[in-house]
């Protein structure tokens with residue numbers, strides 16, 4: 281690789297690491313009181329550890345000197361220290377648990393809010409399984425580091441420093457020999473962290489792919505079963521799992537090597553203390569109490585060093601997770617219009633609108649049309665011609681490449697935006713029912729709708745009859761994606777939900793495709809005869825439904841034109 285390009289990449293990587301650290305510290309700042317409390321109680325426990333070592337020394341020394349009175353005092357003190365330490369650790373654990381849930385909720389809320397506000401096309405960049413992995417596993421890694429790893433490293437540093445000072449107080453020369461061992465550990469940690477990050481990123485990618493696959497195959501179980509894909513899917517899942525196993529094995533190998541090297545360097549400290557103690561005791565120049573205290577103090581240094589070494593991969597993983605969360609945060613958000621709209625009726629105007637997904641393939645070309653308030657317009661066209669795209673532009677899920685789209689009130693015109701979306705009731709293609717009761721689903725259209733309102737809307741959508749026959753009426757529980765209902769029934773509930781929303785514009789995107797022609801026409805006629813009948817755009821292929829529409833618009837080769845009912849018959853029968 282060109283050296284200049286290599287340098288540039290290295291600089292970018294270093295800059296990214298700093299941004300990730302900044303992100304982590306900023307998130308941590310929001311919970312500073314929690315983090316401080318955790319460090320505080322952790323530090324008390326650390327200080328108690330050092331004090332306990334010194335009290336042990338005094339206790340053993342007074343016992344060997346047969347000073348019973350002092351020995352009893354130190355025994356009491358030691359008991360007190362142990363009890364106090366238990367209480368401190370209990371508070372520490374409670375703080376940890378509480379902090380963990382608060383921090384992960386906070387990061388998840390922000391992420392979820394971001395995902396909801398992301399522009400539609402940007403949102404489609406990632407798979408649902410990938411979003412899930414980032415919202416769960418990545419958030420978990422980050423939370424762990426904020427609430428436990430970093431405070432732990434800080435308190436352990438206090439313990440190491442305090443223990444070192446205590447050793448220095450006992451024997452300065454020994455302390456200096458021990459400190460030379462510590463930088464060795466830091467060197468090992470640095471060497472391994474780069475490779476660990478790469479392996480972790482790969483693992484998270486495989487995890488996302490695995491979750492997406494399982495998610496999709498569970499959602500499409502009908503296809504899996506009817507196409508007899510069980511064996512193939514099981515094989516695919518197993519292959520992905522094997523990939524995960526291999527990556528975990530490589531990660532573990534690296535972690536074990538780096539931790540072992542650090543452990544080895546810290547054991548050298550232990551070995552030095554034993555060597556020093558044995559020689560001095562043999563010479564008669566030190567006491568058993570001092571040796572015991574030193575063993576505890578070096579334990580206070582060795583234990584934390586091993587823990588810190590084991591924590592380094594956690595920090596590496598968390599920083600990689602921060603990078604993955606930042607990718608989502610970097611997606612473009614929808615522009616939120618800040619004007620207020622107050623409309624009871626609405627017309628629609630498309631003015632010279634062009635749209636493409638890929639530059640070299642225009643889906644819609646120079647679309648100019650006007651739909652009057654209260655009109656019912658059918659939109660037809662062959663599959664893939666751009667009917668849903670036309671609607672998504674009106675919903676401001678997509679933005680025109682050229683031209684503009686407006687919603688027209690009696691006196692005013694508003695360019696479509698996230699705000700004007702509130703004035704449109706949309707029944708999209710496909711199943712869009714949530715698990716819960718029928719009433720829960722209906723109330724997504726109007727949160728506080730009364731039973732009477734639910735009844736009126738479901739009657740208008742020809743859903744009331746079958747709801748009455750259901751086990752618990754409107755409170756009948758339906759499963760994920762409307763399990764327990766027929767496709768036509770879920771469509772009628774979706775229409776009733778849209779009607780409850782009472783928006784001046786209603787869009788039905790193949791929303792009546794599973795109904796028989798008679799019911800479809802009945803539903804459409806009822807909607808047209810509503811007291812405040814909405815402006816309707818209906819995407820349908822049924823001639824009976826087309827017949828009751830005021831006008832018919834057809835998309836062909838990207839162009840929109842108005843056609844007569846007779847022309848529509850020719851088109852649909854062609």
Ligand SMILES: Nc1ncnc2c1ncn2[C@@H]1O[C@H](COP(=O)(O)OP(=O)(O)OP(=O)(O)O)[C@@H](O)[C@H]1O
Pocket residue numbers: 404637638643661662663664665666667668669670
């Ligand atoms: N997210 C996308 N990215 C790229 N191309 C897309 C995307 N969504 C749709 N398209 C393409 O745009 C064209 C119009 O799609 P659209 O869904 O609007 O058609 P449609 O008329 O509603 O089709 P159908 O009647 O089958 O639902 C198609 O060629 C489709 O492949």
